[in-house]
Amino acid sequence: MKHPAAIVLGCSAGGPEALKTVLGGLDPHLPQTVLVCCHTGSETVELLCDLLGRASRLPVIEAAEREPVRGGVVQVAPAGYHLLVERDLHFTLSVDPRVNLSRPSIDVLFASAAAAWRGALIGVVLSGANADGAEGMRELRRLGGCAIVQAPDTASAHTMPQATLDRAGADHCVPLDAIAPLLNRLCLP
Amino acid sequence: MDRAPDDIELEGIELDLFVEAMRRRHGYDFGQYAPASLLRRVRLLAERHGDGVISVLTRRLLHEPELLPQLLEGLSVPASDMFRDPPVFRTLREQVLPLLASYPHITIWQAGCAHGEEVYSLAILLEEAGLYERSQIFATDLSARALERAREGIYPLRSAQQWSRNYLAAGGSHSLADYYSARYGLLKLDRQLRRNVTFAQHNLAVDQVFCEAQLVLCRNVLIYFTNPLQQHCLTLFRDSLVRGGFLCLGLRERPDSAEAAADFVPVNADLRVYRRRSAAAMKRS
Incomplete structure (x- = not known):
């Protein structure tokens, strides 16, 4: 695969705790774009950004439509909208119907990111209680991206990582604690 | 390879x-x-x-x-919910309608009305403010099929609970159930609510100004457009609004970078409610 330009992370139930562990372990000099899609069920992701921002050494902000994607910043999909990445690396939002009962949907983010970055993308699926993300990860791998899946037995909800393994397979299936070191190794120059 | x-x-x-x-x-x-x-x-x-x-x-x-x-x-624009984003409808009820009340006749344009959920929400707001008799709502969409659905005002009954909560959170003074009848798993809105609504096909990309409105609602439509088309639409809205008229966009929309945004001042920036600048202010800028 190419040297990664971006990381996309997807999760739902148990996701915020898992994200704290992963983002908390990321090297603050990581130049990559980091995008997060987490089903929260809340009206906004303001609290999620605060929570993750306290755990992470990279700044954590909500992704905004029409903004260019940024490196060295964690950008979170807003509640109630699908987040998509355009080929020219700007964000687009959509209120199209839910996918896998979810909006934002991990499949939607992953598929658009895969088309934008192709082989220069790492996808990460963490804890979650539905199968969103599995199809997106399949597309990401098809276009040459690298798949990291949290080992299901280390996930507080194993359905999502298991469904991803079943549907897409993985380049790395590792315990939660090993994900950040792996990302640092793959991403730092 | x-x-x-x-x-x-x-x-x-x-x-x-x-x-x-x-x-x-x-x-x-x-x-x-x-x-x-x-x-x-x-x-x-x-x-x-x-x-x-x-x-x-x-x-x-x-x-x-x-x-x-x-x-x-x-x-075209996907279906919405009644009173989606209740704080927005509360702001319309509490801050916008009282100002619209000073006009002898109120014209409202909802651009991209999809299945009409927000059109009927508006009609209910106007009804409860005692303004509906002198109001005219133009509800437009690109899709003739969407407009048909909107005209019918029939929705799955399973939406009722959420919509009722939205209605109350938006400051509704009755019960949403007062405005619909339910049967066979469907809810049908009171036909009286559309007595002053005109549904019409309109394509934001090419069609022109067709009314002089005091309020334009266009929520979660411009998010599907590139910057030039967004700019085009904001210009269209500006030219469709009386001076001091109101514009309401979707909660996550970012019109700020568009040139035409300079012709609007925020009433509540977080809720994306704006007002067209007055003549004097436009001259100054």
């Missing part, structure tokens, strides 16, 4: 050809839609009507004109 990335190039060509065919065959121009969300919608249509291949869909688009309404429905 991996073949997969070529698929993406090919699909890009197919999407361009679909857009071109739609424009030349039927006169609808989607060339200024945000590519990522447009591609998603076209892919879904291709799944449904083209064996999963965009070129097959394009062929049918060219040769089967009867397919057009379904395609336009799939490419």
Whole structure:
């Protein structure tokens, strides 16, 4: 695969705790774009950004439509909208119907990111209680991206990582604690 | 070399050809839609009507004109909820309608009304403010099928609970159930609510100003447009509004970078409620 330009992370139930562990372990000099899609069920992701921002050494902000994607910043999909990445690396939002009962949907983010970055993308699926993300990860791998899946037995909800393994397979299936070191190794120059 | 990335190039060509065919065959121009969300919608249509291949869909688009309404429905604004984002409707109720009350006749344009959920929400607000008798709502959409649905005002009953909560959170003083009847798993809104609503087809990309409005609502429509088309629409809204008229956009929309945004001042920036600048203010700027 190419040297990664971006990381996309997807999760739902148990996701915020898992994200704290992963983002908390990321090297603050990581130049990559980091995008997060987490089903929260809340009206906004303001609290999620605060929570993750306290755990992470990279700044954590909500992704905004029409903004260019940024490196060295964690950008979170807003509640109630699908987040998509355009080929020219700007964000687009959509209120199209839910996918896998979810909006934002991990499949939607992953598929658009895969088309934008192709082989220069790492996808990460963490804890979650539905199968969103599995199809997106399949597309990401098809276009040459690298798949990291949290080992299901280390996930507080194993359905999502298991469904991803079943549907897409993985380049790395590792315990939660090993994900950040792996990302640092793959991403730092 | 991996073949997969070529698929993406090919699909890009197919999407361009679909857009071109739609424009030349039927006169609808989607060339200024945000590519990522447009591609998603076209892919879904291709799944449904083209064996999963965009070129097959394009062929049918060219040769089967009867397919057009379904395609336009799939490419236009998706369904909303009644009183979606209750704080916005509360602001309309508490801060905007009292100012509109000073006009002898109130004209409202909802652009991209989809299935009409927000049109009826507006009608209820006006009714409860005692303003509906002297109001006229123009509800427009690109899709004739969406407009048909909107005109019917029939929705799945399972939405009722959420919509009732939204209604109350938006400051509703009755019960939403006062405005609909329920049977066979459907809720049907009181036909009286649309007595001052005109549903009409209007294409934001090409059609002109057609009314002089005190309030324009266009929520979660511009998010599907590229910057030039967003700018075009904001200009259209500005020219459709009386000075001091109100504009209401979707909660996550960012009009700030568009040139026409300078003609609006925020009433509540977080809720994306704006006001067209007065003549004096426009002269100063």
